[in-house]
Structures are given as C-alpha cells and as structure tokens.
Amino acid sequence: MKLWDYDAFILDLDGTLIDSGKYHAQAFSDAVLAHSGYSLKPDEHHEFFGKHSTWYAETLNERYGLSLDPAKVLEYKRGRVQEIFRAELFSGAREFLELWHRKKPMALATNSPFSFVKPALEEADVLKFFDCITTGSDVVNRKPDPEIIEVTAQKLRVDPLKTLVFEDQLIGIEAARAAGARVVAVDNNQPVNYPVDVAVHTWRELLKLSEMQ
Template sequence: MLLNLSRYKGLIFDMDGTLIDTMPAHLAAWRMTAEHFQFPFDSQWLHSMGGMPSFNIVREINQRFQLALDPQQVAQYKMRSFDQQGADSPLIAETYAIFCSNRGEKKIAVGTGSQRQSAIRLLTKAGILEQLDALVTATDVTHHKPHPETFVRASELLDLSPQECLVFEDTALGMQAAHAGGMDCVMVTSNGLTFHAAKTPANPITQ
C-alpha cells in the first residue's frame, strides 16, 4: 500500500509492535508472569491489549478470570521479565522506512503505552529517541489507550492540531484512541499497512 502523506504535518507512531518488534518479548514476559502468578495465558487476547499499561492489563485479567491479583505487583514482575529479553528487539522495517523518509520533513512523535523509563531505554537502543520531536508515554498521561489523551498530548507537543497528524498503530485499542482524538490512523498488520480515516472513508490518502 502506497501512502500519500502530503496532507499531514505530523506523524505519531506507537512504539511496541509498530516501530519496534517488541511484541514477541512482551508475550514471552506475560507467559512467564502467568506461570508465576498462576493465571491463564491467552497470547491472542494479551496481544489485543497492546498499548495498555501492564497494570491496567492486570485489572483486565482480574475482571476476565474473576481473580484478585495485585496489579502493581504483577505488572512489576512482568516488566522485569520483559527487561530481561526485550532490549534487542528489532525495528519494524516498513514503519521505520516511513519514519526515516519523513524525518526533517514532518514533525515526528512516539505515543506509547509503555512506561517512560522502558520507552526511553528501547528508543535509545534503537537509535530513535534523539530523532523525535516529542515523546508521550504511559507515565505522562492520566488516561491510557483507548482514551485519546496519549495522541492528543503528542499533537500538542508537536504544536499541531489532531487533524494535522497521522497515527501509526498495530492494535484496535490504539486505533480507537487515534480516532477518539480525531486523527486518521494507519494500522500495521501482518498483511501490510491499512488506512482508517477518523470520520469519513472519503479521505484520499492512498495513491
């Protein structure tokens, strides 16, 4: 899919599963966490929670399986498990190419559900951090995806309106957050990139 990005002044990328291929490491960390705390491991469902902070995912686990796990305790274990194996996750070629080709031409931000310390470590390792105009993490917002605060805050830091920004995401929660903020969204899928307009499918982005 060819993307015509000329109408946008800013690009906002999710990090995990969109710019950096960390999802296998995240799922491996969740598997270890599930075994340690003895709750069911559902890789497909956990992948769909991508973009949501770990402690919020634990709350979803409690609700889904009628458990009473301590969200902070479980999240800390999961994040430690991820730290042991996620640092060397590779860049995702298709989105990184878009990132590189638009650097200097458009303002670029990352809006991620990861905590700031983890995001900075991963983005630094990937050589991306110093190239960003803005970074918004789970640590920086009150309401997390699918709430639009992450992406709206990123557009504010770029000094752009939401309509001037295009979001790149890999989960339905992320796309919901983008659309709730009034932003068009490109989904990163196993079959390539797909465009989803915020309000109307009449947006002529493809060529």
C-alpha cells in the same frame, strides 16, 4: 494516501515501530505463571496485545478464579521484559523514519512507561528521529483515551485534524480518531480486525507511498 497532506506524524511504539509485543506478552505470561501457576494459552498471548497488564490480570482472576495481585504482576512483568527484550524494528520502519526526518515533525505516543521507551529507542537507534515523546508516564488517561494524542499534538504545536497517526492496535486507532486525527493501521502480521474505513499498510508500502510523493 497523500502523506504530504499532513502537518505532522505521530507514531505508536509497541507493535507499530518495534516488534516488542511478543516480549511484553511473554513477560506477562511468565508473571502470571510465577504468581498463580497458571500458564496462558497461545490465544491468550494474542489477547494480551493492546491490553494493560493490570487489566488483564484482573480479567484472568475473574475468568479462572485466580488470586493475582495486579500490581505485583505488573512489577514482575516489567522486570522480566528488561531481561528478555531486544529492540527489533519492523522491516521498512527505519527507512521510513530516515526519509521523513526533517521533512515532517515526528513524535512518539505510546502507553508504555518512559523507563522502557527511552532505552528501547536508544537500542534501536531511532531516538534522534523524534521531535518529542509522550508515554503512559506523562498522561492521566492512556489509550484508548485520546489524551496522549492530544498532548503530543500540543507538544508539536499542530492541529490533530492535520496529523497522521500510525497505530497497530484498535485501542490506538480509537484514541487517534477520538482526538480528531487521521490514522493509518500498520500491518505487522498481527491478529487484528481493522475497521473497514481505516487504511492498512506495511512499512514497506508506506515507504513506497512516501517515495512517490
């Protein structure tokens, strides 16, 4: 993969750049337990990754006959995330951003709300690397819809066809492809079966590829 061949990079946040998925999953589990008494199984924690809280609350209602109010679950979950979250960059991610800073336009495109994203980027001290940020608060349709990628490309004034998107979940890969962008799956040891035609690399591997070019 020749990274110089692309005009811009668009990165996902949760599970791609920062190790936040575990906090979101735990906060959702706490919300479900508080509102229904049901304790999520370990595999259901993994099932939450890449999903939206309201959708998953409704799914659990159907699966187990619970009476969760999705809006209340989401509110509780967001408050709980604020209590337990720590912004931890995956190994090699900072070095990758530092290497490409000012060499390529870089943007963030995430389903998470701006109220979570900005503090997370500030805590991780990476806000300075991004030319623009698009969050779930900025679009009508979240990933896997391509809107968030298309809007971000417009902000960067680049053609999605000449943009490389970094994602960790299938919904992000689907969104990038639907927008016409090339996508690389970032391998952060998550239980995801990536499409066979998608390149999969750790940040350390992507850093080595960058240094070779």
